[in-house]
Amino acid sequence: MKKKIYIIDTSAILSGKPIAICDASFITVPGVSDEFRPGGKDFQTFELLKETGLTIHIPSKESMDSVKKTAQKTGDDRRLSQADMEIVALAMDINKTQNQEAILLSDDYSIQNVASTLNIKFQGLLQKGITKKFKWASRCPGCGKQFNEMKKICPICGTTTKSSLIHKKDL
Known part of the structure; x- marks a missing residue:
């Protein structure tokens, strides 16, 4: 053991x-x-x-x-x-x-x-642990472009990107 x-x-x-x-x-x-x-x-x-x-x-x-x-x-x-x-x-x-x-x-x-x-x-201590795996990407709220790799600033229009869930899978 x-x-x-x-x-x-x-x-x-x-x-x-x-x-x-x-x-x-x-x-x-x-x-x-x-x-x-x-x-x-x-x-x-x-x-x-x-x-x-x-x-x-x-x-x-x-x-x-x-x-x-x-x-x-x-x-x-x-x-x-x-x-x-x-x-x-x-x-x-x-x-x-x-x-x-x-x-x-x-x-x-x-x-x-x-x-x-x-x-x-x-x-987890105070919260139940996650039950799904997540994959995140960056999405630009300015031009709408989505990037598979995480980017803080959109290379197309210069807007600060947001995280966007693109895939989830049960554990």
Whole structure:
């Protein structure tokens, strides 16, 4: 039986839901701590989690590259922060080890979408996880042109593009 490793993202801490450390292993990435202001309640919660066993790991460059490519394919790259991509990459690294299985703790639907595309398990805290995979594209509200790759500015007319759902598939 594989040992379950829970990877915590910022939304897990912001949820305010208690995260038990006793029997399970909980890890995160340095970018998550950077998303909290020192002295605030959420920062204090994060510090308490570190004192009770939460460890911080850096994902491999190879996994980061793979996550970035996948996020571009799904169209989630525009919605994910660097820390978001790091936790998915860290899950990939853990899943490469023989006796460990990563489970992402996140309410972020874009993280869940990329994770599901990469066959990484995830669990929501305050919300039920996604039940469908999504593929997004950019659509220009000015000229109406749609681009399969994500673009912030329309190369035809210069208008700021919007995300548009082009495909969904049941998990």
